[in-house]
Amino acid sequence: MPVTHSLEADVLRRQDPELAEILLGELDRQSTTLQLIAAENFSSPAVLAALGSPLANKYAEGYPGARHHGGCEIVDVAERLAVDRAKALFGAEHANVQSHSGSSAVLAAYAALLRPGDTVLALGLPYGGHLTHGSPANFSGRWFDFVGYGVDAETGLIDYDQVRTLARTHRPKAIVCGSIAYPRHIDYAFFREVADEVGAYLIADAAHPMGLVAGGAAPSPVPYADVVCATTHKVLRGPRGGMILCGAELAERVDRAVFPFTQGGAQMHTIAAKAVAFGEAATPAFKLYAHQVVANARALAALLAAEGLVVTTGGTDTHLITADPAPLGVDGRTARGRLAAAGMVLDCCALPHGDARGLRLGTAAVTTQGMGEEEMAGIAALLAGVLRGETESQKARDQVRELTGRFQPYTG
Ligand SMILES: Cc1ncc(COP(=O)(O)O)c(C=O)c1O
Known part of the structure; x- marks a missing residue:
């Protein structure tokens, strides 16, 4: 996906370098960490172009x-x-x-x-x-x-x-x-x-x-x-x-x-x-994308369950998964913080049972980046390793950087 905004970016850099730095910092954050927030995605350059028109x-x-x-x-x-x-x-x-x-x-x-x-x-x-x-x-x-x-x-x-x-x-x-x-x-x-x-x-x-x-x-x-x-x-x-x-x-x-x-x-x-x-x-490519989003979420849910998290409803039909990380020794809030430090960005959510908070994650953004079931396996293993305290956050961050380096949301 080529970035079509280079012209606008150049104008901004010249006129307001302070704000340009902020935009580039956010682009870097989005490109080098894993966006697993279920409500987020990467809009296409054409959508961004219309927004900036x-x-x-x-x-x-x-x-x-x-x-x-x-x-x-x-x-x-x-x-x-x-x-x-x-x-x-x-x-x-x-x-x-x-x-x-x-x-x-x-x-x-x-x-x-x-x-x-x-x-x-x-x-x-x-x-x-x-x-x-x-x-x-x-x-x-x-x-x-x-x-x-x-x-x-x-x-x-x-x-x-x-x-x-x-x-x-x-x-x-x-x-x-x-x-x-x-x-x-x-x-x-x-x-x-x-x-x-x-x-x-x-x-x-x-x-x-x-x-x-x-x-x-x-x-x-x-x-x-x-x-x-x-x-x-x-x-x-x-x-x-x-x-x-x-x-x-x-x-x-x-x-x-x-x-x-x-x-x-x-x-x-x-x-x-x-x-x-x-x-x-409305394109055939989007149909494939939507089905891959679900395939990725189903794979990720099964892999997280195999790692010991309690996946609500036992799986998913959609892009969205909620899970209780308690069996790995952490509550949802602590887990979210630990994962953020490791470069994996997701949300906490209420769970149907009890008062504890769980995790909510989704596959829309990573699927837009081109990731498939193979990458979901890597993400599940990394996530569980971080939550169990087996993988240090810096090491996890490096692995996330390597993965996102291969699946850039925007190129150019
Ligand atoms: C079910 C549902 N309704 C409404 C909204 C609100 O959307 P917005 O944040 O654009 O106001 C959300 C946002 O996540 C949602 O999940």
């Missing part, structure tokens, strides 16, 4: 053909392209590509369908619900009455019986399915059935698996959910941002919930970059 200068409140500003005729074409590509990629009747982030997409979905005080059923935060699924520190927990379902303490799988029981008891206005840490496919048909039974809207927050859906490596929530929210970064490999998909009957409500209800001017450079990413995700 003059479209960033344009104010464009409203929607194509109905803006509050003049001079929008070109950016209108960019937004229509992004919308058409998103609709085609996911088979949706309507797409809104303006949400600034995954959280703002969820906020807009709630704004489109709910009133403050409404009851919403969602995966509880201790089991992998996102902040926007009812955290008291977030607008969702303040404005709505959230009821949380959980996962089975033994299997780590969503407790579908509990979902049905809670839905019957609380008669929520909306049911949310989606998680920051659930490694398995979600049974969207089941959620649809329960939502229909109790007269609730179904909102799928598919921020994590949407890239896999694009590549045909995970089931799509689009045929089942009234509204699908997603991020365009993560496995989808686009710019940081959000999007909303829905049927034609909710299109106007969703659009008005994004602008003017929850956002102002659309970020046209990001929307252009989303169009680029949707175009890339």
Whole structure:
């Protein structure tokens, strides 16, 4: 992947060497350590080029053909392209590509369908619900009455019986399915059935698996959910941002919930970059990529289990793995710090059993770098060696540097 930003980098180096140093330092960090954060990826040079383009200068409140500003005729074409590509990629009747982030997409979905005080059923935060699924520190927990379902303490799988029981008891206005840490496919048909039974809207927050859906490596929530929210970064490999998909009957409500209800001017450079990413995700190469992401995650999960970590649900269907490192003598927080010192960057997460923190990792970024199952074996062994205290962090760092040297995210 050649870097196409050399010109911009040169301009920045001349005009603001201090900031240029920071950017180069971050590029070096990303290129010489292992990016195992499940929500991260490497966007293509074409996506980065669109992000750094003059479209960033344009104010464009409203929607194509109905803006509050003049001079929008070109950016209108960019937004229509992004919308058409998103609709085609996911088979949706309507797409809104303006949400600034995954959280703002969820906020807009709630704004489109709910009133403050409404009851919403969602995966509880201790089991992998996102902040926007009812955290008291977030607008969702303040404005709505959230009821949380959980996962089975033994299997780590969503407790579908509990979902049905809670839905019957609380008669929520909306049911949310989606998680920051659930490694398995979600049974969207089941959620649809329960939502229909109790007269609730179904909102799928598919921020994590949407890239896999694009590549045909995970089931799509689009045929089942009234509204699908997603991020365009993560496995989808686009710019940081959000999007909303829905049927034609909710299109106007969703659009008005994004602008003017929850956002102002659309970020046209990001929307252009989303169009680029949707175009890339529609290619056969992306299909192969998405399937390789899952193959790598499955291999890594099995290898980590063989090293003694307790892998939640016994494996994964997606890009994401959560695991308890306790059998190796460390808790999740200590493990994350030790691994960071060794050049392996990942997150802590809640575990379905007990209070201890576990590890959450994903294979989207390393797969973009071209790594396969063979490299997953090396990563699992290195990770376990560091956690057991058998491999010193400097030695591990050297091995990580050697590995990332062979699989550069950007070249040139
Ligand atoms: C399920 C889910 N919803 C929403 C979000 C929020 O996305 P953002 O960080 O872009 O606001 C995330 C981010 O990880 C997520 O995993």
